[in-house]
Amino acid sequence: MRAVVYEEYGGTDVLEMREVPTPVPGPGEVLVEVVATSINLSDWENLRGTPAYARVGGMRRPRHTILGSDIAGRVAAVGDGATRFGAGDAVFGDNLSHGNGGFAEFAVMPESALAPKPARLSFVEASALPQAGAIAAQAVALAAPGSRMLINGAGGGSGSLAIQLAVAEGVHVTAVDNERKLDYLRTLGAEEAIDYRSDDFTRTGRYDLIVDLVAHRSIFAYRRALARGGRCVVVGGTARALLRMTTVGPLLGLLTGARLGVLFVRQGPRQFEQVAQRCASGEIEVRIDRVFALDEVPEALAWHGEGRALGKVVVAVREA
Numbered sequence: 001m002r003a004v005v006y007e008e009y010g011g012t013d014v015l016e017m018r019e020v021p022t023p024v025p026g027p028g029e030v031l032v033e034v035v036a037t038s039i040n041l042s043d044w045e046n047l048r049g050t051p052a053y054a055r056v057g058g059m060r061r062p063r064h065t066i067l068g069s070d071i072a073g074r075v076a077a078v079g080d081g082a083t084r085f086g087a088g089d090a091v092f093g094d095n096l097s098h099g100n101g102g103f104a105e106f107a108v109m110p111e112s113a114l115a116p117k118p119a120r121l122s123f124v125e126a127s128a129l130p131q132a133g134a135i136a137a138q139a140v141a142l143a144a145p146g147s148r149m150l151i152n153g154a155g156g157g158s159g160s161l162a163i164q165l166a167v168a169e170g171v172h173v174t175a176v177d178n179e180r181k182l183d184y185l186r187t188l189g190a191e192e193a194i195d196y197r198s199d200d201f202t203r204t205g206r207y208d209l210i211v212d213l214v215a216h217r218s219i220f221a222y223r224r225a226l227a228r229g230g231r232c233v234v235v236g237g238t239a240r241a242l243l244r245m246t247t248v249g250p251l252l253g254l255l256t257g258a259r260l261g262v263l264f265v266r267q268g269p270r271q272f273e274q275v276a277q278r279c280a281s282g283e284i285e286v287r288i289d290r291v292f293a294l295d296e297v298p299e300a301l302a303w304h305g306e307g308r309a310l311g312k313v314v315v316a317v318r319e320a
């Protein structure tokens with residue numbers, strides 16, 4: 001099969017289209033004929049091997065050499081003991097914990113990571129939802145109706161869904177991202193939109209909940225921006241910021257009455273299926289910015305990394 005492979009951490013120039021053996025599903029696994037794979041920040045992080053947690057699977061070289069974790073496609077074969085799906089079923093899921101593999105014509109995934117694709121969603125749309133949907137749903141579950149929530153890194157895949165889910169719950173959302181995305185954030189329902197390159201969101205008000213998808217601030221800065229009894233969770237960001245949040249965060253919280261910590265996102269169909277159903281019913285929107293072909297994976301990653309995408313960037317591996 002054709003696959004986009006990398007064997008060392010680096011920029012998009014380390015990616016190479018190659019002919020590699022089609023993987024074989026083991027017990028409990030499914031071979032998926034990939035139709036579409038969306039790009040997440042984790043792909044970019046795993047390509048470059050930074051932040052440090054991106055090297056958990058291989059300190060010097062990537063252990064899994066094909067990126068692309070958010071996969072939508074059709075079941076091509078099933079391994080021993082895999083009973084939930086049969087050949088030809090349309091499925092989607094997040095393969096982040098199982099070696100990724102979506103920038104290829106076929107990928108092996110545990111059947112437990114997969115859900116049936118809603119008929120009303122295209123493969124491109126479905127591929128945009130597993131990781132971002134799970135993050136958005138779990139972040140918004142922490143917000144109470146009528147409360148003030150700030151989302152930093154709000155213009156990306158998870159943030160775009162989180163804004164809409166929060167607004168649907170009656171939460172007042174302030175969204176932070178770069179200047180080019182501010183109108184987009186307002187169209188998603190954000191009451192206020194802040195440019196992170198010119199304003200410091202930790203000095204713009206007090207929030208009941210702060211969700212930071214790209215954290216790099218000190219815990220004191222977050223604490224300053226929290227209302228009494230407020231909560232701050234970081235989801236991704238620099239290793240330093242995540243470490244500070246796990247170690248000093250709870251301590252500072254004990255002293256000040258605020259709650260500061262890391263949101264460890266649970267994966268799997270139960271975490272994203274409901275969001276997908278709400279997208280399928282038209283209640284919330286899955287925004288697709290651009291669709292690239294498999295041999296354009298380096299361009300797709302660069303487009304995502306350049307900060308111009310308004311919505312998800314997707315790689316369409318084959319015709320639906």
Ligand SMILES: NC(=O)c1ccc[n+]([C@@H]2O[C@H](COP(=O)([O-])OP(=O)(O)OC[C@H]3O[C@@H](n4cnc5c(N)ncnc54)[C@H](OP(=O)(O)O)[C@@H]3O)[C@@H](O)[C@H]2O)c1
Nearest residue numbers: 040041153155156157158178196235236237263264265307
């Ligand atoms: N905790 C867990 O269990 C878990 C699990 C999976 C994933 N994650 C993490 O969750 C995060 C999900 O992100 P995503 O996929 O939604 O990312 P994304 O689509 O890349 O969106 C990130 C957004 O943040 C913006 N941004 C970049 N630097 C910023 C800054 N300094 N201040 C404010 N905004 C900034 C980006 O804009 P620009 O275009 O300007 O760069 C982009 O719009 C990732 O960090 C990932 O590693 C965590």
